[in-house]
Amino acid sequence: MVNETKYCQPYSVRTMCEKSKFYRVSYVLLLITVFINVTFPKAGIKLGGIPLTVGNVFLLLTIMMWFFYVLWRRCFIFSKAERLVVIGCLYWLIRFLLTMVGGRAGLSDWVGFFVPLVVYPFTFLVFNFFITEQRQIGLILRMLMWGTIIVFIFGFLQAAFGIERFSIPGLTVNYTDYISSTNWYAEKYNGVQDGVTYSKTVSTYQNGNLLGVNILLFCPMIYESIKKKVWQRVYMLVFVLFCILTGSKTCWVGIFLYLFIKSVVIINRKWADGRKVQFACLIIAVTPVIAAIFLNMFPQILERFKDSFTLKNINDLSGRSESMSQLIDYFVNKTEWILIGPYGLTSYWGSSYEMAYFCILMIGGIAGLVAFLGPIIYILAKYIGKHIKDSKVLKGVCHGLVVYIIIAFVEGALWLPPTAVNLWMVLALGYKMSLFMEEN
Numbered sequence: 001m002v003n004e005t006k007y008c009q010p011y012s013v014r015t016m017c018e019k020s021k022f023y024r025v026s027y028v029l030l031l032i033t034v035f036i037n038v039t040f041p042k043a044g045i046k047l048g049g050i051p052l053t054v055g056n057v058f059l060l061l062t063i064m065m066w067f068f069y070v071l072w073r074r075c076f077i078f079s080k081a082e083r084l085v086v087i088g089c090l091y092w093l094i095r096f097l098l099t100m101v102g103g104r105a106g107l108s109d110w111v112g113f114f115v116p117l118v119v120y121p122f123t124f125l126v127f128n129f130f131i132t133e134q135r136q137i138g139l140i141l142r143m144l145m146w147g148t149i150i151v152f153i154f155g156f157l158q159a160a161f162g163i164e165r166f167s168i169p170g171l172t173v174n175y176t177d178y179i180s181s182t183n184w185y186a187e188k189y190n191g192v193q194d195g196v197t198y199s200k201t202v203s204t205y206q207n208g209n210l211l212g213v214n215i216l217l218f219c220p221m222i223y224e225s226i227k228k229k230v231w232q233r234v235y236m237l238v239f240v241l242f243c244i245l246t247g248s249k250t251c252w253v254g255i256f257l258y259l260f261i262k263s264v265v266i267i268n269r270k271w272a273d274g275r276k277v278q279f280a281c282l283i284i285a286v287t288p289v290i291a292a293i294f295l296n297m298f299p300q301i302l303e304r305f306k307d308s309f310t311l312k313n314i315n316d317l318s319g320r321s322e323s324m325s326q327l328i329d330y331f332v333n334k335t336e337w338i339l340i341g342p343y344g345l346t347s348y349w350g351s352s353y354e355m356a357y358f359c360i361l362m363i364g365g366i367a368g369l370v371a372f373l374g375p376i377i378y379i380l381a382k383y384i385g386k387h388i389k390d391s392k393v394l395k396g397v398c399h400g401l402v403v404y405i406i407i408a409f410v411e412g413a414l415w416l417p418p419t420a421v422n423l424w425m426v427l428a429l430g431y432k433m434s435l436f437m438e439e440n
Helices: 004-008 011-019 021-039 054-073 080-102 107-119 122-130 134-161 175-180 208-225 229-245 249-263 274-295 299-308 311-316 321-333 356-387 392-407 419-439
Strands: 044-047 050-053
Touching: 021 054, 021 122, 021 134, 021 419, 044 054, 044 175, 050 054, 054 122, 080 107, 080 122, 080 356, 107 356, 107 419, 122 419, 134 208, 134 229, 134 419, 208 229, 208 249, 208 392, 208 419, 229 249, 249 392, 321 356, 356 392, 356 419, 392 419
Parallel strands: none
Antiparallel strands: 044 050
């Protein structure tokens, strides 16, 4: 079997790259991008309603460095996984050019879709090119661990003493949003009662749902990377309690799903042995008790928890089911738009901004779903899933990605930075680690 890594990065190219100042600068930019997008993703301002974050600036610089190096060295050989990502980006680029020609969508609206679908996937290519040794993945995982600890600390402090007391304008909250209102956090869809009696915990992410989705994406990987069992358990406990504290129903479902997957189901479709089933039952039994003790400290979250999981609220999907049903009804009546989607080209009814897959169907049709999910599922099944028995970190990567893919049906937060960046980062780390394992 031919090693795909050699096609992706020929030894001579990798050696020249590693010895150059260009590589060292690019690698530092990559590390800064990782830390900022995980720890302080909202640091920055807005220009014309479009977020200009520090994380996006460093990501763009890193992508430009990669692009110029590829042109300079004429390194146009890509692996199959990379080609699938590029093809997906090309589809979305063409689709958004059609949107511009159609003229039915405002600039700020379609840019909000364009960047996550066309620009952010290049995170995967950049990581794959500039990470040349397995120890670099270890360094990135340590950075991610300390980054999430900072996020946890800010979140707990905000829950205990108030969001406004532990917010740093321009760093933990977008500066433009901060100066626009004294109650900025309540205006970011964080209110959990009519009249916005209290807010979800937002930490450095400015939105409770966004926070919950992202920590579910990369914390399982970080947990598996911690070598000492004691610190692993402490991290898991803090992670679970923090998910409860977010006040995000999506996050609550996600953490329960993660614990279920981790405790009972092996990703290769074989059921765990008897001891793992017993452990799973213990976790499922103990979690509500710990949660109850914790929730007594925060009665407002307890009240939200009791109100959230009624039959009416589940059917309503937090107010999303009606617009989703209208969108489905549109496609039933206008089947000619099912392939590429009606967004920006014709009038349509219904919408589904939060529900990632229905929104992708709206803006890009079935072809868009294939362009987005195709590379992700291919990499997850072909590379990451292949080695989860041999690597705990890959198991964590797989858990995080599977949980995200499932909860994205209801709340993917895909259009809000840094979700798409972190999604492709986690995917790239898992892909690269699987290649290193095959190489060794």
